[in-house]
Amino acid sequence: MEFKEAKNKFVQTWGALGSQWGINKTMAQIHALLMVSNEPVSMEDIMEELQISRGNASMNLRALMDWGIVYKEFKAGERKEFFTAEKDLDELAVKISRERSKREIKPTLKILKEVSTIEAKDSAEEKHFVDQTTKLYDFVLKADNMLDKMTEFNENWLGKLVIKMMK
Amino acid sequence: MEFKEAKNKFVQTWGALGSQWGINKTMAQIHALLMVSNEPVSMEDIMEELQISRGNASMNLRALMDWGIVYKEFKAGERKEFFTAEKDLDELAVKISRERSKREIKPTLKILKEVSTIEAKDSAEEKHFVDQTTKLYDFVLKADNMLDKMTEFNENWLGKLVIKMMK
DNA sequence: AACAAGTTTCAATTATTTTTGAAAGTTTAA
DNA sequence: TTAAACTTTCAAAAATAATTGAAACTTGTT
Missing domain, CATH: 1.10.287 (Helix Hairpins)
Incomplete structure (x- = not known):
């Protein structure tokens, strides 16, 4: 199995697990994606990787931040916001x-x-x-x-x- | 608060909690109902108390039995099936x-x-x-x-x- | 074997949840 | 102050999940 396939499999699995625990699929998938990313990810990238709309991404990121398990990050010189997950x-x-x-x-x-x-x-x-x-x-x-x-x-x-x- | 009201409140609360844990509302409600009943309850009674259809009751009771937390009971002389929940x-x-x-x-x-x-x-x-x-x-x-x-x-x-x- | 009492199944319907996308809102910079 | 870059909001649409109800099935009785 190669990296991209493994990453995708992980994100899908984590998403499916989320639904069984009352957390919606996309929210769990975003979290999964951030957890295995070694650097902050922008909303654009999340939308692209998970093939979801801007609104969906925005709302679920907000929810993850409310849970305190995802953080906003700012990169010097960039206007865009980036996100990271609690990894510990x-x-x-x-x-x-x-x-x-x-x-x-x-x-x-x-x-x-x-x-x-x-x-x-x-x-x-x-x-x-x-x-x-x-x-x-x-x-x-x-x-x-x-x-x-x-x-x-x-x-x-x-x-x-x-x-x-x-x- | 009187008994009927308390019982109803309990069943509703347990049902709502179930949904947050990936268990469907009716399944959790049936379980709640059986847990606080001091004697076996028939399908008829469950339908009546929760205002649900026969099919719904049947499917959810089956699921609860698959989980091993609800048991079928037979009463002597009765053709009907009765149900009890694991209470411990x-x-x-x-x-x-x-x-x-x-x-x-x-x-x-x-x-x-x-x-x-x-x-x-x-x-x-x-x-x-x-x-x-x-x-x-x-x-x-x-x-x-x-x-x-x-x-x-x-x-x-x-x-x-x-x-x-x-x- | 035919009937009665009860239970299960499942396609169709209904209810709930999630997602979209575009308009409104914010923030930064010139 | 205006414009560009980006984010949030939320009503409508789409997707998903739960529920119904009637036909099929089972089991026990005469």
């Missing part, structure tokens, strides 16, 4: 976790707390509901805290974690 | 992890291996590509193995993990 994978994972926690887990916890604290009458049905949602609240809270802990490990948290787990 | 959350998390690993991570690893082992010529561009995809391969492999480890902890792995991480 520990850092990338931490940022993605933080963002998903904020956007999805925290709001869910709020609802879980609400629904798990209703006044359960004495029907078995209501008791089971309160019991199950309470357990779910505890579980999700614990999982979320664990993600937070990752940040504290800073460098190479995944490696350290694997070692701890094996002990 | 540790078990649920393990099953979901296993399934996603099989469906998404393993195929991705295969591609990453392929593209990261191309013959990199001496251009900085190609070298960076090989370097980055190799790191990605290692990272994803490590993360996947970690998920596997969860199973070994069996009971209450999340709790044990949190304790280990705090040490």
Whole structure:
């Protein structure tokens, strides 16, 4: 397999994976492209490589920057904007976790707390509901805290974690 | 908030969360409904509660069973089929992890291996590509193995993990 | 074997999400 | 201040995904 083919395959695969995780295909593809580029890439180049419109490129780059995993760069003497991706994978994972926690887990916890604290009458049905949602609240809270802990490990948290787990 | 309202809120929230994770809304809602039901639920009841068609209910129940997180039950004397969800959350998390690993991570690893082992010529561009995809391969492999480890902890792995991480 | 009770399948429809492209907006430089 | 170079926005169009519903299928009963 030659370079161009490999690069394309990688971008496609990463894009497909994105869709399965609620991230749109183009956004994931742009990210993939930037991750494997050794130098900043312009919007023109992204449009060209992925065959997408200017509007599409612009919106998805914005989204990636909102997630904090893609940065704008300015090159001396150039008017154009260039983009680079966060390439450190520990850092990338931490940022993605933080963002998903904020956007999805925290709001869910709020609802879980609400629904798990209703006044359960004495029907078995209501008791089971309160019991199950309470357990779910505890579980999700614990999982979320664990993600937070990752940040504290800073460098190479995944490696350290694997070692701890094996002990 | 009264029971019916709380239940509905929970089902809606869980459904919305599902969409963000590449699971379709109805599938997540059915799962939510079954999780908080203290006894097996028939297809009729699911259709009624979620206001969905028979075909939709049937297909999504099938998908949930393929994931191994919903079971068919038979009640003595009844011709109809009933359904229950896996209610143990540790078990649920393990099953979901296993399934996603099989469906998404393993195929991705295969591609990453392929593209990261191309013959990199001496251009900085190609070298960076090989370097980055190799790191990605290692990272994803490590993360996947970690998920596997969860199973070994069996009971209450999340709790044990949190304790280990705090040490 | 014919029927009844229930379930599955899938082509057509409907709903949702993504993409486009052109107009409006910004920024820099002369 | 004007113009050129570039970016953003957003309504409309296109693409994708989910849902319906009725026919086909299964299974148990008489």
